[in-house]
Amino acid sequence: MSDQLFARLRDQILTGEIAAGDPLPSERDLAADYGVNRHAVREAVKRLQQCRLIEVFHGGRTRALDWRRTAGLDLVVDVPGTLDAVSVPGVVHDALEMRACIGADAARLSALRASEDQRAAIVAAAAAYAEVGEDLEELSVADVAWWRLIIEGCGNLAYLLSFNSLVDGAITMEQASPELRSAELLDLDAHRELADRIARQDAAAAEQLARELLNRSVARADG
Amino acid sequence: MSDQLFARLRDQILTGEIAAGDPLPSERDLAADYGVNRHAVREAVKRLQQCRLIEVFHGGRTRALDWRRTAGLDLVVDVPGTLDAVSVPGVVHDALEMRACIGADAARLSALRASEDQRAAIVAAAAAYAEVGEDLEELSVADVAWWRLIIEGCGNLAYLLSFNSLVDGAITMEQASPELRSAELLDLDAHRELADRIARQDAAAAEQLARELLNRSVARADG
């Protein structure tokens, strides 16, 4: 119940139907309008508040914020397609572009900082990647796990959390039509080569190849 | 009430006091233990769920997730110091490093994509920056607004939302001790030069200078 109300209000704010600064209906009105209990409304409102989509004033009215200035990256995490189709066109391209930016720097830093065990794990994962087969669904999962190793290797928590947001959210759309990624996913040589460059601690070369790999998805999303 | 309970449970999960897979106490028990109403507990639980720190099963027990694999970037947005001091040391360094990564690429893309108006706004902001004075608090605010213009110029929503998360969260810690940043904030020439490179649409040069500027904060956080 509260989930549906949350999604509905969120979309109204994201689309501008409720503009920044506008007051939301009171909790009692929302409960009456949507035929739910006020406690369900409060749960939805709390979540909107945590997304920094609204501002709540005790005694006053709850108002929509300018989400472009306040909301965080977790906004893109949701039912695949909702944001891109309904509210914010182009968010998939943006998420892929950001993944490329983060992933390339993570590859660089991983080459510099990853422990011996972590580098070995990356090499092993690249080798195991060839065993996955050609099922694109499984390849996608393996691909995400592979990048996660690289990002964990660089030891930056912010990169890791961003990756979670991007993978759980918009990028899952891409998994829904994985044929778009088949070329990238099947490029076993590139995976092995990137693992090798990280293992050799050649930061610049690792960054370059990672960027090249990830930018393919961006280009594919554009075309 | 629910905010306090949320923060408490969140810290217990982040510190590992409640490990991944462990069940949380039932809502009724939590309400009794902390002396609050069950609805307050439910609001806190809903927020934890949205942060992807827990998984809720109707009829079953609520369990903690492995937040390193599921949580999003918005986790770093909180009362300044909580995460770094209590739960996750080093998150400020990580956030600054990520800001450098994002900011540099945004500067590059801004040089490529920003409209004429946006480029003019960036140049104007760089000029106006000199008028702010030497109050470090105000300079910090102006600095954030300045980078926001660049990130808006690149037109990537994911970058913008990430910037919001980073600025609202961990980086506000830095503002608490702005003397650390004074050298960077007072570097008017670098600001003007970066604006100029974006205005000239010299993407590579803009990226390089932006990275140089932002990496100073990272280096300062390290030292």
Added chain:
DNA sequence: GGCAAGAGCTGGTCCAAACAGTTGACCAGT
């Protein structure tokens, strides 16, 4: 006209109850 008391909104908290799904123990059969 200016100011203060109050009514009528807003969100914040609480109690109590019924609903719905899961789990596990228990007992009747094979």
Added chain:
DNA sequence: ACTGGTCAACTGTTTGGACCAGCTCTTGCC
């Protein structure tokens, strides 16, 4: 001894109503 179903005791979900606390605008007095 094992299998199968039943039931009671959990879990989260939703509802209703009541009251407190803070803001705002109206009202009415000075």
